[in-house]
Amino acid sequence: MKRSFYALSVAFVLAGIVHTLIVLLIPSYAARDAWAKLEQVASPWQFSIVAAPGKSNEILPLVDPAFGIAACRFDLTQTPLWVSAEGQLAFWSIAIFDRQGQNIYSFNDRTAIERQLALIVVNPVQMAQFRKSPPANTDKAVLVETDTAEGFVLIRALQENQSWAPPVDQFLTSARCERFLGDAEAQPTG
DSSP states (O other), X not given: OHHHHXXXXXXXXXXXXXXXXXXXXXXXXXXXXXXXXXXXXXXXXXXXXXXXXXXXXXXXXXXXXXEEEEEEEEETTTSOEEEEXXXXXXXXXXXXXXXXXXXXXXXXXXXSGGGOEEEEEEOHHHHHHHHHSOOTTOTTSEEEEOSOSEEEEEEEEEXXXXXXXXXXXXXXXXOEEEEOOGGGSOOOOO
C-alpha cells in the first residue's frame, strides 16, 4: 500500500513538472507559426518565393522538393485581393489560408478557368458591392468570399524535372498579389 502511494505521488509530481514545462514552452512555439515565418520573408501584397524545387527549405521545411512555392500576405480590410500568374505548367495549385493557417479555399490548374491563374478574394461587404456592379475583366477569375480579414496565399508549381525549371521560375516570378481596384484601374486578365 505504501509503495503504491509513493509511486502514485511520484507520477503526479512528474506529470505536474511536464505540464508546467509544456505551458512555459507554448509561447516560443506559437511564434513559429506560418504567419510569423511569412512576416519575416514576405511583404504584404507581394509574392515572395519561399521554396525552390530541389533545394532545402527553412521557411517551409516539410514541403515536397518537386514544388516551387510563392507566398503572399493580404489584408481584406483595405481592398479585395487580386492574384494572377502567367505561364503553362504541368501542374500548379493555389491555396488561401487565414492568419492561423486554416485553409479557406484551394484549387488547381485542372479546375481553373482555361487553366489560367486568376483569383479575386473578397469579404462579405466587398462581395455585396461586386453583386451590385460587377467589375469589368473579371469573367475569367475565380471569385472567393471569406470572413477572414488577414491571411496568406500559397502558389505551388510542380517542376517534374530540370527541363521544367525555366517555366516554373517564370510562373512564380510573374505571380501578382495586388489590391483589386476594380474598374478604376484595369487589372491583369490572368
